[in-house]
Amino acid sequence: MIERSPKAREIMANTRQLLTAGGYKSFSYADLAERVGIRKASIHHHFPGKEDLVKAVVQEYRAEAQAGMAAMDQQINDPLVKVRGYADFWSACIKDGSSPFCICVMLAVELPTLPVEIAAEVTGHFSDLSDWLTSLLRAGEALGIFQLNETAQAEARALMAGIHGAMLAARAFNNPQVFDQIAYPLINKVVKVA
Secondary structure: OOOOOHHHHHHHHHHHHHHHHHOHHHOOHHHHHHHHOOOHHHHHHHOOOHHHHHHHHHHHHHHHHHHHHHHHHHHOOOHHHHHHHHHHHHHHHHHHOOOOOOHHHHHHHOHHHOOHHHHHHHHHHHHHHHHHHHHHHHHHHHOOOEOOOOOHHHHHHHHHHHHHHHHHHHHHOOOOHHHHHHHHHHHHOOEOOO
């Protein structure tokens, strides 16, 4: 990741919160300046335009996700534990409010109208996640842990969509428990019954 000043980090952190809450079009540099307590010109000093800022935030988010998947791959051998760990991560984030929604899911809604470079990062995030889940399902199927009704890639994308849908439902019902009620049964559907 790029070394950034403390003020640039603060701008990015606040941008991330704004993206989580409402997406790309939900805020302006004026909103951000007021929130951070600086002038708009100061934001422009760090990030010439909103596109530059949001791209930096999404790139950092994507790098964090890649690092999280790599860490799980290094620390855990069981594909089912990894898949549940992915759901556990979001369950905890939703419950403690630290990251109640995936910013790439928010931005995916706006994909047709996003600047091209941001859209590419968002699509890249979904590809990274889909590829990782596909590899877990393939490995689990080979070990007899998962029983797949479709290709591993199709099942992985369905699982990814279901987890993201569970985030949305938790938000819609203003109830973090709704995430667990949806996400874990989705995972259990691919677990091979003994």
